[in-house]
Amino acid sequence: MTKMLITGGAGFIGSNFVHYTLQNYPDYQLTVIDKLTYAGNPDNLAGVLEKIEFVTGDICDRELVDRLVSETDIVVHFAAESHNDNSLRDPWPFVESNLVGTASILEAVRKHGKRLHHISTDEVYGDLELDDPAKFTPETPYNASSPYSSTKAGSDLLVKAWVRSFGIHATISNCSNNYGPYQHIEKFIPRQITNILSGIKPKLYGEGKNVRDWIHVDDHNNAVHAIIEKGRSGETYLIGADGEENNKYIVETILELMGKDKNDYEHVNDRPGHDMRYAIDATKLREELGWEPKYTNLRAGLEATIDWYTENRAWWEAEKAKVEAAYAEKGQ
Numbered sequence: 001m002t003k004m005l006i007t008g009g010a011g012f013i014g015s016n017f018v019h020y021t022l023q024n025y026p027d028y029q030l031t032v033i034d035k036l037t038y039a040g041n042p043d044n045l046a047g048v049l050e051k052i053e054f055v056t057g058d059i060c061d062r063e064l065v066d067r068l069v070s071e072t073d074i075v076v077h078f079a080a081e082s083h084n085d086n087s088l089r090d091p092w093p094f095v096e097s098n099l100v101g102t103a104s105i106l107e108a109v110r111k112h113g114k115r116l117h118h119i120s121t122d123e124v125y126g127d128l129e130l131d132d133p134a135k136f137t138p139e140t141p142y143n144a145s146s147p148y149s150s151t152k153a154g155s156d157l158l159v160k161a162w163v164r165s166f167g168i169h170a171t172i173s174n175c176s177n178n179y180g181p182y183q184h185i186e187k188f189i190p191r192q193i194t195n196i197l198s199g200i201k202p203k204l205y206g207e208g209k210n211v212r213d214w215i216h217v218d219d220h221n222n223a224v225h226a227i228i229e230k231g232r233s234g235e236t237y238l239i240g241a242d243g244e245e246n247n248k249y250i251v252e253t254i255l256e257l258m259g260k261d262k263n264d265y266e267h268v269n270d271r272p273g274h275d276m277r278y279a280i281d282a283t284k285l286r287e288e289l290g291w292e293p294k295y296t297n298l299r300a301g302l303e304a305t306i307d308w309y310t311e312n313r314a315w316w317e318a319e320k321a322k323v324e325a326a327y328a329e330k331g332q
């Protein structure tokens with residue numbers, strides 16, 4: 001058995017990673033550390049909690065992290081504050097969890113000589129123009145826009161520095177926008193689905209021309225497994241599934257799939273500093289590691305996601321009013 005420590009395993013992508021790993025990689029023995037912030041929910045691990053070790057704790061707690069890392073073979077580091085809009089309201093938790101938390105993991109990995117895979121985002125590269133044929137590659141210079149993306153960029157640079165200066169065994173992946181089950185309802189797609197289910201009109205920032213490169217969370221996670229198995233130490237791999245669409249298209253498609261008039265949404269205040277377009281060139285991942293996405297039909301993926309939120313009202317309903325009240329304060 002290989003021991004794997006998963007940080008942030010009660011969040012959206014981390015909990016899907018736990019489920020995916022238990023189903024597809026029975027040789028891993030899993031430990032999760034999660035602070036259970038507003039975004040972490042043990043219900044995301046319902047049915048599998050008895051198969052893993054779950055530790056409620058903060059990755060900034062260096063003593064705890066040191067012990068957990070000393071007991072594992074590999075660390076897969078998902079834990080972070082993850083929402084751009086929150087980082088514009090209060091950047092401090094982003095600086096603490098994303099920068100200090102990552103440094104705490106790195107020091108323990110260095111001390112105990114363990115393998116690390118660091119999960120990051122395409123937002124570290126800033127944004128592209130709508131008419132630019134270019135996509136992000138591992139050579140694109142870092143140019144982050146928000147407190148969220150700049151702390152993620154900083155966390156990547158910490159990992160790169162620990163690789164170069166101390167020779168730790170680490171890989172990094174930068175993935176595009178994920179969708180799927182267990183995503184917090186503050187995020188774009190689940191917010192609109194749960195708005196419609198609650199009788200609230202979907203909310204589009206600005207004109208809705210901004211483009212995101214959507215990938216199903218299981219495709220992100222099977223790419224992470226490919227990197228853990230076959231990735232070269234010290235390397236960065238970009239993860240994306242050629243899913244570029246603008247936000248207006250996504251809102252209209254959700255409305256249509258839910259049997260509503262596709263124009264029945266509201267334009268609300270734009271996000272300050274709103275990145276225009278993200279697009280991933282995943283050639284390195286595809287050619288070097290032989291990875292291919294499985295969910296290539298975004299419409300079908302959205303339909304399945306709508307079904308999940310429709311069937312799991314109890315999972316999100318109690319949070320809905322609070323999330324919408326925070327947005328309403330900003331006219332969003």
Ligand code: NAD
Pocket residue numbers: 007008009010011012013014033034035036037038039040041057058059060077078079080081082083096097101119120121122152174175176177178179184
């Ligand atoms: P999420 O907000 O749903 O989950 C984050 C989890 O980390 C939560 O369970 C939270 O409790 C935990 N956490 C936060 N701070 C912590 C701390 N100090 N100590 C321990 N646990 C802590 O986020 P997500 O969307 O699942 O994102 C996971 C990772 O993937 C992040 O690193 C994010 O930057 C990255 N990422 C996300 C996307 C996306 O589209 N959501 C895309 C690319 C990369």
Ligand code: TDX
Pocket residue numbers: 082083084085120121122123176177178186187188189191203204205206208210211212247271
């Ligand atoms: O109500 C909304 N209306 C709207 O038009 C919300 C919540 C968002 N938007 C827009 C903003 C973005 O252009 O939709 C797009 C997606 O927004 P988010 O879901 O907040 O994602 P984004 O800011 O693109 O960042 C996401 O992808 C990269 C994740 O939250 C990050 O964790 C990841 O790093």
